[in-house]
Amino acid sequence: MGTAKETTQRRGRGARERILAAADRLFAHQGITATGMEQVAEEAPVSKRTLYAHFRAKSDLVLAHLQALATSGKTLEGVLTLEELSPRERILRLFDQPTADGTSVRGCPFIDAAAEFPDPQNPIHAYAREQKLLMVRLVTALVAELGCAQPEALAEQLVTLADGAASRAMVLNQADYGRHARAAAQTLLEHALRRGELTGPAGR
Incomplete structure (x- = not known):
């Protein structure tokens, strides 16, 4: 039998939020495919009936999990919309x-999800791809705002650095690993800004 707290949580409101929070923890620590729905229900905690009332299939839960991450501001893409910076x-x-x-x-949960669901036609893979395409569009807009030359090409270079650094940081478990790619990004930005000045109205 569960504790009184668990019983209250199972019966109380916010079950969907608890399920998503549990999924986030489990997916981050052990991967999506290694996490079963029963484990999510136990971690939440909710009954399996409640779990399946909110998410009819595991794929629905995974998509909701990725969508919640996308709107949380805690992903690589999230920092690109911080207007205070x-x-x-x-x-x-x-x-x-x-x-x-x-x-x-x-690391990057969208890259992780795409790797676990490699079929490009899979809705989970497709959603991850959408987020990575959004990432490059956001970076393109930012470098164009800075006045950098060839913003589309520069944005592709910068997101490639960012995704690569995130993957290596995860594999090596080094939170500061991104400093290497950051230094390269600074060099790319400075070079592009100089080229932008040379090819601007005064330099044409």
Whole structure:
């Protein structure tokens, strides 16, 4: 039998939020495919009936999990919309790697999800791809705002650095690994800004 607290939680409101929070913790620590629905229900805690009332299939839960991450502001893409930061600082924040629990480096959950569901036609893979395409569009807009030359090409270079750094930081479990890519990004930005000045109205 569960504790009184667990019983109250199972019967109380906010079950969907608890399910998503539990899924986030479990997916971050052990991966999506290794996490079963029963484990999510136990972690939430909710009954399996409640779990399936909110999410009819595991794929529905995974998509909701990714959508919640996308709107949380805690992903690589999230920092690009922080209006309190300058465009340059938003770009450089891409190289600060979030941790899953204060100790484990999470990396990019969209890359992780796409790797676990490699079929490009899978809705989970497709959603991850949408987020990575959004990422490059946001960076393109920021570098264009800075006045950099060839913003589309530069944005692709910067997001490639960011995604690569996030993946290596996760594999090596080094939260500060992004400093290497950050230094490269700064060089790319400075070079593009100089070229922008040369090819601007005064230099044409």
